[in-house]
Amino acid sequence: MRVYLAGPEVFLPDAREILATKAALSRARGFQPVTPLDNDLPPGGDRFATGMRIYRSNIALMNGCDAIVANLTPFRGVGADPGTCFELGYMVARGARIAAYSNDPRGHFDRLQAGFYHGAARPDAGGEHRGPDGLALENFDMFDNLMLHGAAATPGAVLVVAPPGAAVDADRLSRGMETFVACLARLAEAGA
Amino acid sequence: MRVYLAGPEVFLPDAREILATKAALSRARGFQPVTPLDNDLPPGGDRFATGMRIYRSNIALMNGCDAIVANLTPFRGVGADPGTCFELGYMVARGARIAAYSNDPRGHFDRLQAGFYHGAARPDAGGEHRGPDGLALENFDMFDNLMLHGAAATPGAVLVVAPPGAAVDADRLSRGMETFVACLARLAEAGA
Numbered sequence: 001m002r003v004y005l006a007g008p009e010v011f012l013p014d015a016r017e018i019l020a021t022k023a024a025l026s027r028a029r030g031f032q033p034v035t036p037l038d039n040d041l042p043p044g045g046d047r048f049a050t051g052m053r054i055y056r057s058n059i060a061l062m063n064g065c066d067a068i069v070a071n072l073t074p075f076r077g078v079g080a081d082p083g084t085c086f087e088l089g090y091m092v093a094r095g096a097r098i099a100a101y102s103n104d105p106r107g108h109f110d111r112l113q114a115g116f117y118h119g120a121a122r123p124d125a126g127g128e129h130r131g132p133d134g135l136a137l138e139n140f141d142m143f144d145n146l147m148l149h150g151a152a153a154t155p156g157a158v159l160v161v162a163p164p165g166a167a168v169d170a171d172r173l174s175r176g177m178e179t180f181v182a183c184l185a186r187l188a189e190a191g192a
Numbered sequence: 193m194r195v196y197l198a199g200p201e202v203f204l205p206d207a208r209e210i211l212a213t214k215a216a217l218s219r220a221r222g223f224q225p226v227t228p229l230d231n232d233l234p235p236g237g238d239r240f241a242t243g244m245r246i247y248r249s250n251i252a253l254m255n256g257c258d259a260i261v262a263n264l265t266p267f268r269g270v271g272a273d274p275g276t277c278f279e280l281g282y283m284v285a286r287g288a289r290i291a292a293y294s295n296d297p298r299g300h301f302d303r304l305q306a307g308f309y310h311g312a313a314r315p316d317a318g319g320e321h322r323g324p325d326g327l328a329l330e331n332f333d334m335f336d337n338l339m340l341h342g343a344a345a346t347p348g349a350v351l352v353v354a355p356p357g358a359a360v361d362a363d364r365l366s367r368g369m370e371t372f373v374a375c376l377a378r379l380a381e382a383g384a
Contacts, residue, residue, distance in 0.1 A: 008327075011330075013322065048334065050332060051334050051341065051342065054342075055342025076271075076308060078268060078269065081337070082271045082340060085277035086277045087281060089284075090282065093285035130205065135204065136204075141240040142240065145278070147247060147279065148278060149243065151247070154247075170325065
């Protein structure tokens, strides 16, 4: 099974090492890993054209894969990396095998209420929590936006979220491999 | 053409009014609009089950559409709403017509550098800008993550970003209709 390893690791200074580790762990489980860095794009050149080349490369890499393992750990804010969200949706529509994980044990509602609104969200007249900006907080006992959790909780999909109380320091969130390894194990057990 | 109106408007206190306005503007351009609120889900019940029902409903609504108009205006942070990103990827893989817009005139790099890193991102030895957290800033002259801009800049797709200098107050970002209307016009001109 060819598995696309999606996630915001590509932005880390040690992106190549982290993705090499994830690829090795995938091979050890019998998967053929593909990462967003598996391209041979020429360096330099026009910025916009480079961005478009990377886009087309990632689409082609996904088209060659049977499954996605999406790292949906929150990135630069309260939720998952937008590029990874796009890729998850893309692979769902292709009918690929879906696996996702988050290194953050906190639920979506709690992260929003504590991390974004600093406790200031209050129930409105209908009982729905809203921030001082008026925006509703999704409150579905999910780890992130319902389109992400929904895709990963559909029958046949695999979702692994760090257990309650797991450390949430930056290094663990960015580089921790426990939930990724558990995700691979469950994908392997579920079969091709 | 049946058009799925994706975006974070669903979280606004006046979500139904805003989406009714967007639907009316779509009909005026000859489209058949579909919104995430076009479901008849029962109220109440178990939170998680409700989230899953909404997920399946949104997937079914997208499967019935020929196109997506995705509101990728930044939402609760520096980038687009994760649910909308997922939906954009889903519709790209389905081969749907793609239209996207942002009410925020600022580019991705500038929003990150100014809004997230408060000017503290610096070029590394390779010339790539990184925040104090070590994370690279995409710098492709794009309005958001390259998977989003890439999808919307692919031939045949439509992308409208608010012009430089457009107001970025919260109400304009959340409820402005100019870029949405321009997006519909370009989608209509491009034909079915």
